[in-house]
Amino acid sequence: MSIIQEKREDWNGTLPLVAFGAFVTFVIAVQAILGGIAAFSYAFVWQAGIIDSINAGIYRQLYWIIGHGSQQINLLAMITVWYFLTHVVGGAVVASEKVSRTAFIMYLFFINLGAAHHLMVDPGLSAGWRIFNTSYAFYGAAFASMIHAFAIPAGLEAGRRQRGLGGGLFGWLTSAPWKNPIFASTIFSIILFGFLGGITGVLMGQMQLNMTWHNTYATVGHFHATVALGTTLAFMGLVFFVIKTMFQRNFISNKLALLVPYGYAAAMGLASLLMVYIGILYGVPRRTSQVVSNIIGSEFSLSAAEPLFLILGPMTLLAILVGAVFVLVSVGSLLGGSPTTEEDSKALLPQGGQFPTGEPTRCTQSRCAGRSSSVSSSWRRLSPCTC
Known part of the structure; x- marks a missing residue:
């Protein structure tokens, strides 16, 4: 709803990375919820006597869309928090927004396929299905995770060095606010x-x-x-x-x-x-x-x-x-x-x-035109650019 509200106010910019991560988390949540609705609806029509039996293999696949997907909601929310708090508290920058956004998008297509590992002993699944889902498809999610694993520490190091914090090989890390x-x-x-x-x-x-x-x-x-x-x-x-x-x-x-x-x-x-x-x-x-x-x-x-x-x-x-x-x-x-x-x-x-040393203050004053200030005094103290 916040995104819709922003779009209605004639804003055509790209979502900030943290908001983008939160939005992808929302999509993953929808995937999980739809899987849960499908699984429990299937079980309900059987329990209600509308159908005589259910296919256990199909039910298990539907169930694990939410059974494993509900954890993926936590995963994406957690990674979004990583980007947010390392920037706000540690002084990190984003090493490459395009690369980080690409990793989030890869999660949309591959992260829930990790649920396949719960079905490895299911006799109704072919060896080809198992091998594809636990290797080639699963590698898409693993690769996205590796991107975040390198991008976040790299952003923390780059941001702190740009701010002149800590010298030497690991000074940026040892000088961090532990x-x-x-x-x-x-x-x-x-x-x-x-x-x-x-x-x-x-x-x-x-x-x-x-x-x-x-x-x-x-x-x-x-x-x-x-x-x-x-x-x-x-x-x-x-x-x-x-x-x-x-x-x-x-x-x-x-x-x-x-x-x-x-x-x-x-x-x-x-x-x-x-x-x-x-x-x-x-x-x-x-x-x-x-x-x-x-x-x-x-x-x-x-x-x-x-x-x-x-x-x-x-x-x-x-x-x-x-x-x-x-x-x-x-x-x-x-x-x-x-x-x-x-x-x-x-x-x-x-x-x-x-802002890092030498980086200009990026203030989109055009967005503030004609608006009254609705920013709290405490946040105004933190932000150099407010409406």
Whole structure:
């Protein structure tokens, strides 16, 4: 609706990259919802007695459009947050808007095909269908993810160097605002989602490894690394940003706020990695040990994996505790945080200034003609160009 409103006001420009990413996220959400409607409508007409039976293979394919597609909504929203917060807080620029936009568009056609890895043992699917969906088609999504994986750090380095922040090979990174919980949440989300969630997902999505990994605890580790780790950290950073800007409140405790990204990244990162190892090394089942213990003639025991479980348990409890701290800081700041000052607002500007050194202030004053100012005073302090 916001985009439609902008178009009605005779604006013919290109959507900003963050808005473009949000729009693609919306399209992926529609795809997932339509898949869910198709799956549950099919099941409903059978349950209502309108048809005598349903084809289980067709139902499973329809179901996983929403079963897996609902996670892709999180994925695209998370990547959009990455671009947004690395720019606003870290001073990043976009290395190439065309390349980043192309990666988002590739997701539209390929990302939901990753759901095929849930159907590898379905006897109704041909080997050709499985190989195509888990390799050639799936590579389109993996390639798009690799573009973001290089484009976002490259944009962060380029933006900070243009602003004269940090010298040497890695000075741009070591000088970054690591004591800012918004920035720390975003960077840990990028790193841990990429190395733990993304890599395990690409490996697990291939037909060969899928047959040995899919019903093990490694799958639990994979989706904890994506949803419970990467996505959650990105949204934690976004919530902190909204508290500072939209609600104009300081944190009740900066130390507790900073504990959230560091504590949660360490605890849930280690927990996710242990889950993957437990599944791959010891074959611990994905859901319950009875899956294999009830097989006649087989002997199965979890005792070999016990040392890793002894580490996994405390790490999961620690992650839950840090999650509770996040809720405490967020709600406490909204209810009891002190109002932000002009100096606090300046701290949310990209490090090194609103624009990189030598870049002109891009202000489309033509869009402001004939309009009354509707920009809040707090945002006006942050933006050098307002209507």
